Amino acid sequence: MSGEIIKVSRNTEQAPINALSSQSVAFSHYNNLSAQLPLDPQSGEIVVGDVRDQAKQCLNNIKAIVESVGHVMDDVVKINVFVKSMNDLAAVNEVYNAYFDTQLPTRTVVEVAALPHGDALIQMDALISNGEGTKPQAPCDLIKLSRNSDSAPVSQWSTQTVAFSHYNNIGAQLPICPTTGKIVDGGIKAQTAQCLRNIKTIMESIDVPFDDIVKANIYLTDLADLEAVNQVYTTFFPDSSIARTVGYMPARSVIKANGLPMGALVQIDTAISHGDGTPHQEIEDRHGIVIRTNNTVDAPICPLSTQTVAFSHYNHLTAQLPVKTHGGALVEGGVTEQAKQCLNNIKAIVESISHNMDDIVKINIQLTDMADLAVIDTIYAGFFSGELPARTVIGVSDIPLGAAVQIDAVVSNGEGTPPTH
Structure with a gap:
């Protein structure tokens, strides 16, 4: 693991456990949560009811994860809400604010084409503050x-x-x-x-x-x-x-x-x-x-974005399409080859800044066909040798260049950016 600060990945049985992601991945002063579907953690099934019941279950799962790491819901900084129909947003809002006592988090709401479970109407992920930091940082x-x-x-x-x-x-x-x-x-x-x-x-x-x-x-x-x-x-x-x-x-x-x-x-x-x-x-x-930027010729370069932008103890990567490093064309083959190319591009970027794939704390995957997720999962874990990052998967009806998959990532940056203390 790069740097001295330790990445902490945790799961609780009080929320659904996924073999291909960690429920929460803390690094330094933030904690990244995987997307939560409206699954009952005991049965593993979608809760019975309408979108209000499903929204409550998503938030209950987030709350269970947050409390399992010694935090409260008011420590949530940001929530992403993915709905199958924007017409359901008013019903979601009826239950949403009750989960926060004082300061509401920032929020992004998007209607998506599909979610990882066909019966799910909604999915949410979250970012929470982590004032205690991760070892060897002292709590503050x-x-x-x-x-x-x-x-x-x-x-x-x-x-x-x-x-x-x-x-x-x-x-x-x-x-x-x-x-x-x-x-x-x-x-x-x-x-x-x-x-x-x-x-x-x-x-x-x-x-x-x-x-x-x-x-x-x-x-x-x-x-x-x-x-x-x-x-x-x-x-x-x-x-x-x-x-x-x-x-x-x-x-x-x-x-x-x-x-x-x-x-x-x-x-x-x-x-x-x-x-x-x-x-x-x-x-x-x-x-x-210092904001530290980096592009490598070993991954596709775009004039409208920087491949990776580091600040303090985090590093944010531009979404990677399944594009060949040179020439800008989609890789030949199906979703397997495309997913590998996306992950290889991410790996090249991560390694160009002297990090490794196990430094990733959060992965976001967009797919044009949710049926392809099983294929992607067969190769996904092979890119990591330690505990898996938090993860969010959504279905979209289109991806730039007509790609079948797009992936972006957030990376821990233990060395920080100058001047570090």
Whole structure:
């Protein structure tokens, strides 16, 4: 394992156990949870009932995992909600807020084409704060900072930005005008610009520059819109003169959504570097901790993203398509060859920064055919020699380049980025 800080992977029998993932993987001051289906942990079957019952079971499973590692639900920083039908969101919201006593986490909601269990209507994963750190870090009583700005859309179901330690997570921003509360007029370009303006406004409200974004997730209802999205995207990145000098682009994932809240065409969420930390950490100049970027010629290079962006004790990878390193073409063969290529690309990136696959704490897999998951699982575990990462799998109706699979990852970064203490 790279670095001295220890990755801690844990399972509890109070939540469903999956042989191909760890329920929770803690590293330093964050803990990554695998996606939870509405499965009863004793029977292993989908709970009987409607989407409200299924949403409760997902949240009960998350709560059981959170409590099994000595935490509470108010330690949750971010939740991703994947629904089979956006029409179910109102029913999900009826039960959602009851699981949090005070500060709501950030949230991203996406309608997906399929989930790993055919009878599931919903699936959720989560990221939680981990103030005690992982060995040999000493426990510290860090404060979670949840903040909203009136200059960006405010939701009763989530907080705009939740910072903990040296990271800050911004919930999915829809193309909503904060004044009217409605989707902006215009097509995909207008909507993309509004999403990014909302993110920028939130960041400015907490005195964080736009180029502190280390990872962006773009959800589109039509991948044919991606070229137009990219035209707008490159007017926002790089933002500062320093970033323009080095051509900085965050890591990025583009994910096909079957539907988005309010009928939007696009939504974007982000992970932000937070160099000043949260109390009681020593306040530093946010540029005192360096964002470290890296591309390797041993994996596909994209001008619109950086393969891997490290900050503090985490490293965020751009989603990998099953593309050959040179030439940019899809690998020949079926889903087996495509999954191997995605994982080999990830492995090449991870090894280029002197890490190994067992340093991965979270894997996200998108498939165009959920029936292919069994095939992927036969090769997946072979890329890891230790405890498996947390994992989220969703079905999508399309993937860029017409691929059958796309995979992204979050990697532990025990050595940190300068100046480390």
